[in-house]
Structure formats: C-alpha cells, structure tokens
Amino acid sequence: xxxxxxxxxxxxxxxxxxxxxxxxxxxxxxxxxxxxxxxxxxxxxxxxxxxxxxxxxxxxxxxxxxxxxxxxxxxxxxxxxxxxxxxxxxxxxxxxxxxxxxxxxxxxxxxxxxxxxxxxxxxxxxxxxxxxxxxxxxxxxxxxxxxxxxxxxxxxxxxxxxxxxxxxxxxxxxxxxxxxxxxxxxxxxxxxxxxxxxxxxxxxxxxxxxxxxxxxxxxxxxxxxxxxxxxxxxxxxxxxxxxxxxxxxxxxxxxxxxxxxxxxxxxxxxxxxxxxxxxxxxxxxxxxxxxxxxxxxxxxxxxxxxxxxxxxxxxxxxxxxxxxxxxxxxxxxxxxxxxxxxxxxxx
Amino acid sequence: xxxxxxxxxxxxxxxxxxxxxxxxxxxxxxxxxxxxxxxxxxxxxxxxxxxxxxxxxxxxxxxxxxxxxxxxxxxxxxxxxxxxxxxxxxxxxxxxxxxxxxxxxxxxxxxxxxxxxxxxxxxxxxxxxxxxxxxxxxxxxxxxxxxxxxxxxxxxxxxxxxxxxxxxxxxxxxxxxxxxxxxxxxxxxxxxxxxxxxxxxxxxxxxxxxxxxxxxxxxxxxxxxxxxxxxxxxxxxxxxxxxxxxxxxxxxxxxxxxxxxxxxxxxxxxxxxxxxxxxxxx
Ligand SMILES: Nc1ncnc2c1ncn2[C@@H]1O[C@H](COP(=O)(O)OP(=O)(O)OP(=O)(O)O)[C@@H](O)[C@H]1O
Ligand SMILES: [Mg+2]
Numbered sequence: 001x002x003x004x005x006x007x008x009x010x011x012x013x014x015x016x017x018x019x020x021x022x023x024x025x026x027x028x029x030x031x032x033x034x035x036x037x038x039x040x041x042x043x044x045x046x047x048x049x050x051x052x053x054x055x056x057x058x059x060x061x062x063x064x065x066x067x068x069x070x071x072x073x074x075x076x077x078x079x080x081x082x083x084x085x086x087x088x089x090x091x092x093x094x095x096x097x098x099x100x101x102x103x104x105x106x107x108x109x110x111x112x113x114x115x116x117x118x119x120x121x122x123x124x125x126x127x128x129x130x131x132x133x134x135x136x137x138x139x140x141x142x143x144x145x146x147x148x149x150x151x152x153x154x155x156x157x158x159x160x161x162x163x164x165x166x167x168x169x170x171x172x173x174x175x176x177x178x179x180x181x182x183x184x185x186x187x188x189x190x191x192x193x194x195x196x197x198x199x200x201x202x203x204x205x206x207x208x209x210x211x212x213x214x215x216x217x218x219x220x221x222x223x224x225x226x227x228x229x230x231x232x233x234x235x236x237x238x239x240x241x242x243x244x245x246x247x248x249x250x251x252x253x254x255x256x257x258x259x260x261x262x263x264x265x266x267x268x269x270x271x272x273x274x275x276x277x278x279x280x281x282x283x284x285x286x287x288x289x290x291x292x293x294x295x296x297x298x299x300x301x302x303x304x305x306x307x308x309x310x311x312x313x314x315x316x317x318x319x320x321x322x323x324x325x326x327x328x329x330x331x332x333x334x335x336x337x338x339x340x341x342x343x344x345x346x347x
Numbered sequence: 348x349x350x351x352x353x354x355x356x357x358x359x360x361x362x363x364x365x366x367x368x369x370x371x372x373x374x375x376x377x378x379x380x381x382x383x384x385x386x387x388x389x390x391x392x393x394x395x396x397x398x399x400x401x402x403x404x405x406x407x408x409x410x411x412x413x414x415x416x417x418x419x420x421x422x423x424x425x426x427x428x429x430x431x432x433x434x435x436x437x438x439x440x441x442x443x444x445x446x447x448x449x450x451x452x453x454x455x456x457x458x459x460x461x462x463x464x465x466x467x468x469x470x471x472x473x474x475x476x477x478x479x480x481x482x483x484x485x486x487x488x489x490x491x492x493x494x495x496x497x498x499x500x501x502x503x504x505x506x507x508x509x510x511x512x513x514x515x516x517x518x519x520x521x522x523x524x525x526x527x528x529x530x531x532x533x534x535x536x537x538x539x540x541x542x543x544x545x546x547x548x549x550x551x552x553x554x555x556x557x558x559x560x561x562x563x564x565x566x567x568x569x570x571x572x573x574x575x576x577x578x579x580x581x582x583x584x585x586x587x588x589x590x591x592x593x594x595x596x597x598x599x600x601x602x603x604x605x606x607x608x609x610x611x612x613x614x615x616x617x618x619x620x621x622x623x624x625x626x627x628x629x
Contacts, residue, residue: 127419206473213459213470220457222416224519225445225474 045179046294052184054290055191056246060263061270061282062195063242068276069215070235071123073134077142079264080149081240085111086247086256087149090160095153100162104248111240112233114145119233127228146261155258160251187249194245195283198238202279207234215277269327275337284339289323296322364392366527366559367413367449372427374405374412374583376420382408384583385427390527395553395560397574397591399567404580406563407454410529413561414451415441431527445474448526454535454563456512458519460505464496467504467515471522482522488556489518492548510541517545521552527559534566542566546573571595 060078067075088110092103122137166183202208214221214231222228250260266289274285297319330338367390374383383405390396398406411417412424415436429437431449444450450471459467468489472482490497493514499507504515513533520528530549534542550573552558564570571577571591579587579600587600594600 206469209462209466209470210473212462212466216459216461217457219416219419220453220459221470222419222441223414223451223453223457224471224523225442225450226470227440227442 046298047291048180050291050294052188054287055188057266057270057289058283058286059191059242059246060267061286063239064271065279065282066235067239070211071232072131076138079261080142080145081243082247083260084145084149085244086251087153089248090158090256091153107244111244112237115233115236115240118236123232157255157257160256162248162252164252269323272327273330275339278339281337281339292326293319293322365389366392368430370428373425374408374422375425376422382583386585388578390561392559395574397570397577398563399577400580405583406580407531410451410531410563414529445523450520450523450525451529452516452520454531456516458504458512458515463501464504464515465500468518468522471519485522489521493518510537529561531563542569
C-alpha cells in the first residue's frame with residue numbers, strides 16, 4: 001500500500017512518468033468521449049492501424065532481444081536481415097517463378113545457412129570479446145549482407161505478393177463502420193502467431209530452456225554440456241526466421257527496397273521502451289510505439305500547433321520522431337526499460 | 348606420507364578401477380600466468396577424493412582443466428596429460444565430457460537465476476538421449492535426495508537461498524547421469540550445519556548411486572571427514588597426499604589446515620621449511 005502511494009509521488013521519477021502516462025491516457029479517453037460517432041470510429045481506425053504496425057515493430061525487436069539475451073550481442077544487422085530475406089523471397093518468386101509455398105521455405109534455408117556461416121566465420125573468433133567489438137562486427141555483417149543482396153538480386157524496388165488478402169475488410173466495414181486494411185490484419189495475425197510460437201518454444205522445449213540458460217550464465221551452460229556454438233546458430237536462425245517474416249510482410253505492403261533495413265531503427269526505441277532482455281517487453285514496446293506514433297501524428301500535432309500558435313503543417317512529421325522522444329523519456333526514468341529483467345540481487 | 352598405506356575402501360576401489368588420471372599437468376592463463384606447475388592425481392571409481400588447499404592454490408584451475416572449462420577463460424593445459432578411463436580428454440569439449448559422464452559443479456553455484464529450480468535441474472539432462480521417461484526418473488531421484496528442491500521447484504532459482512542454490516547446482520549435475528562429479532567448494536558461504544547436510548547427501552550419492560567425486564575444498568576439516576583420499580595443493584603443486592584418515596592424523600595437516608596447533612602458532616617460515624623437508628623426504 002505505502003509502496004503504491006510512493007509510486008505516485010510526483011517528486012519521484014516513476015511518479016512523474018506515471019502521472020504523465022495517466023494524463024496522456026486521460027486525454028485520449030476525453031477525445032473519445034467528446035467526439036461524435038464518426039470521430040470515434042476514426043480514432044478506433046487509427047488505434048487499430050497503430051496496433052497492426054506495432055506488431056511488425058515487435059517482430060523486429062524480438063529478433064534483437066533473442067540474440068541479445070543469448071549472446072550479449074547487439075545485432076545491428078537485424079534490419080538488413082529482414083531486407084536480405086525479403087530480397088531472396090521476392091527473387092525466388094519473380095525471377096524463378098516459384099510459388100510462395102516453395103520460395104519462403106527456400107528463403108528460410110538461406111537464412112539458416114547464413115546463420116551457420118555467421119557463427120563459423122565471425123562469432124566463433126569473437127567469443128569473449130568486448131560487447132563493442134561484437135557490435136562493430138554486426139555493423140560489418142550488415143554491409144556484407146546488403147552487398148550480397150544487391151549483387152544477387154539488383155537494387156530496384158521489388159514487388160512481393162505472397163497471396164495475402166488485401167483491400168478493405170468488408171466485415172469490419174459492415175459491422176462497425178471501420179476501414180481496416182486486410183493486409184495489415186493478416187500481417188498482424190502472422191506476426192502474433194509467430195510471437196506466440198516463439199514464446200512457447202523458449203518456455204517449454206529443451207532447446208528453448210537451453211537458450212534461456214545460456215542467456216543467464218554462459219559458463220554454467222557450458223558446464224552442463226550445452227554447446228554455445230550450436231545455441232548461437234539456432235538463435236541466429238530464429239532471428240533469420242523473424243527477419244524473414246518481417247521482410248515478407250513489410251515487402252508485401254510497400255515493396256522490397258533498401259529502405260526496409262531502416263525498420264531496425266524503429267526497433268531501437270521499441271527496445272529502449274520494452275527493455276533489451278524482455279520478450280514480452282519487445283511485444284508491448286512495439287505496440288506502444290505503433291499506437292503512440294499514430295495517435296501523436298493525428299492528435300498531438302494539431303494540439304501542439306495550437307499550443308505554440310504555429311502552423312499545423314509544421315507538426316505533421318511527428319510520426320517520424322515520436323518514438324525516439326518516447327524512448328528517451330522512458331530511458332530517463334527506467335534505464336532498463338519498462339520490462340527489462342530485474343537483476344536479481346539477494347541480500 | 349605416500350601412497351603405500353591405502354585405506355581399506357580406497358584399496359578396494361583402486362584395485363577395481365582408476366577413473367581419472369591427471370599426469371603432471373601445467374596450466375597457463377592468458378599465455379603468461381603459470382598457475383599449475385605439474386599436478387598429478389588419480390581418482391578411483393566409486394571414491395570421494397578431496398583436493399585441498401588455500402585461496403589461489405589452484406584447485407578450481409585443476410577441476411576446470413579436467414572438465415575443459417578452461418578454454419573459455421583463456422587458460423590452457425600446456426604440459427602433461429589427462430585421461431578418463433584411459434582416453435585422453437584434453438581435446439574434448441565440455442559437452443563431450445558430460446556425455447562421457449564427467450560433469451563439473453562450479454564454484455559459487457552458478458544456477459540459472461531466471462529459470463525455476465526444476466528448469467535448472469532439467470538443463471542438467473540436456474545432453475541425454477535416453478528419453479523423457481528416464482529423465483523423469485532422474486528428476487524424482489534428485490528430489491528424493493533433495494526434498495527441499497522439490498518444495499521450491501517452481502521458484503526462480505535466483506530467489507532461493509545459498510544452500511538451496513548449492514543443492515540445485517549439485518542436483519543439476521546429477522541430472523546428467525554422471526559417473527564422476529567435479530565438485531568445487533560446495534561449502535562456500537554456507538552455515539556449518541548446512542555444509543554437513545550437503546556433504547551427507549554427497550556421501551549418500553556416492554554410496555547409493557555409485558557417483559565418484561573429485562571435491563575441491565578449503566574446508567579441510569569437513570572434506571577429510573567425508574573423503575576417502577586427499578591431495579593437498581599449494582601454489583600450483585601437490586605437496587602431500589594420502590588417505591583421509593592419515594591426513595587427518597598428520598601433524599602438519601593438523602597445524603596448517605585444521606588449525607590445531609600443538610605447540611603455539613607456527614610462522615610462515617616454518618611452512619616453507621616444511622615444504623623443503625617434504626621434498627627432501629620424497
Ligand atoms: N582466468 C584467470 N586468469 C588469470 N589468472 C587466473 C585465472 N583464474 C585463476 N587465476 C589465478 O590462478 C591461481 C589459482 O586460482 P584458482 O581459482 O585455481 O584457485 P583456488 O585454489 O580455486 O582458490 P579458491 O579457494 O580461492 O577458489 C590464482 O592465483 C588466480 O589468481
Ligand atoms: Mg576455487
């Protein structure tokens with residue numbers, strides 16, 4: 001009880017954060033309350049589309065978290081992996097005329113081989129080095145993968161049609177008078193299924209347990225006979241799988257192009273908010289950013305313009321930087337992120 | 348002070364089989380720090396062998412040289428050989444050794460703190476390929492030896508007490524179905540009563556399950572009561588060995604390791620002279 005009260009103390013950082021959050025939420029609810037029916041459905045559409053975009057951010061962030069937890073490597077190349085996978089998938093389909101059912105598993109094989117090569121030629125030699133060195137190595141990896149993708153498939157924007165339904169969802173339109181893009185819904189469903197499957201995998205399988213063991217204590221994991229090299233190949237393959245899903249979904253929405261690797265930059269604030277070591281954190285962080293930036297774009301922009309008496313057009317690009325500001329605010333108050341694993345310290 | 352008067356159990360086991368043979372190994376860390384300067388020891392099947400010595404004597408290094416966990420600490424065996432059941436094991440990975448039945452319980456317990464106690468135990472069975480039914484039987488077996496772990500099996504290991512973590516670490520090793528456990532300082536930081544309890548379980552595992560132990564300990568007193576045979580390590584060299592009963596009665600061991608001085612305290616110089624005498628005697 002006293003604990004809860006202390007948390008609301010406006011003089012303490014968590015208190016300020018909570019109050020800000022409450023104010024933000026209150027404002028959002030207020031909008032809902034005062035707006036007429038058409039506005040409400042517009043707001044709902046915004047939130048839904050934010051959630052759907054957020055699932056994609058979660059997915060990319062998840063790839064980061066898995067690698068970071070199991071090897072302490074901050075994998076800069078995660079975004080490029082999505083591009084790389086997208087390029088191969090669209091290449092197999094357009095240049096070789098394969099159906100998605102063959103092209104996607106084939107791309108997965110490519111990603112596993114990539115993981116093995118990365119372990120064999122990069123990680124193996126850098127084990128036990130400073131994190132910053134490993135980080136630099138992944139920057140190098142990013143360029144190598146980007147180069148290979150370019151070399152093999154060329155650099156123009158590619159269409160990627162994996163046969164997911166697209167257009168407005170009639171069902172949502174009829175029932176609730178909402179405009180929802182089918183493609184976004186299917187992408188979100190696929191991502192959600194993948195996330196659930198990954199969580200179940202790490203939680204309940206022997207390999208999943210080993211992954212978590214390695215994340216906790218390398219030496220102890222070695223001592224019970226877990227081979228770190230095998231685990232790293234597995235983790236990078238999973239990250240490849242996640243990247244493949246993200247690449248294909250994103251590619252289906254806006255074509256496979258080199259800017260795809262930039263989604264990794266959006267994953268960064270997601271990680272800062274969710275915490276670098278938390279799988280649920282990555283998911284919730286992604287959703288917060290997804291919804292937050294859409295809502296900020298639509299509502300916060302005009303409000304701020306009002307506030308400063310400025311031209312509303314000056315506040316139209318909030319979507320681009322909102323995530324980073326939010327991440328900074330979280331970092332100020334909770335450096336380990338909202339869900340970052342507490343370091344267990346016994347007294 | 349030699350191998351000439353083995354204790355009865357030791358003698359029988361010795362005749363039966365030598366599991367581990369460490370022959371004159373030298374270990375260097377970071378290519379320059381010489382830590383072990385020619386250590387030799389043997390562990391018989393079915394015995395509890397103690398490796399005794401003070402801080403920095405090289406006990407942990409010896410165990411890690413055997414289990415091959417040295418590599419990940421930039422340590423290297425530069426001379427000598429280590430054989431398990433006659434097979435040279437210096438080139439094997441820790442995982443290969445676990446599969447052959449040699450597993451180390453590291454100093455300071457090293458439980459996986461975000462895993463539950465039961466998940467910790469199950470990671471011990473990672474290398475086993477004999478099916479989930481057999482693993483379940485091992486788990487039940489571990490729980491009968493450590494009832495405390497059964498009570499705590501759903502708790503995160505990081506939040507359990509030091510004694511429970513030590514039990515968890517030993518139980519985890521037992522889950523690999525080992526023939527030999529390299530147990531590094533199980534008494535560290537535990538209350539005397541808990542130390543007794545843990546050693547009793549080690550003894551039971553040794554007698555009932557036939558697990559052999561190589562036990563590194565600073566706590567000479569307790570270790571020599573439970574072990575069959577002991578080696579004393581000082582600055583990277585074995586300076587004395589003998590059956591546990593002999594070591595317990597030995598005047599020098601009493602003075603320097605058990606803290607039972609006969610005629611007042613001895614100074615560090617006497618320790619030196621003891622070592623010279625020892626070498627001369629050999
Ligand atoms: N990774 C390492 N790099 C360099 N030197 C090391 C390393 N590990 C241990 N040493 C050195 O090797 C010597 C022996 O250490 P070791 O840990 O084997 O001793 P120990 O007998 O287990 O001591 P304790 O009872 O304190 O655990 C010490 O002088 C220590 O400083
Ligand atoms: Mg030690």
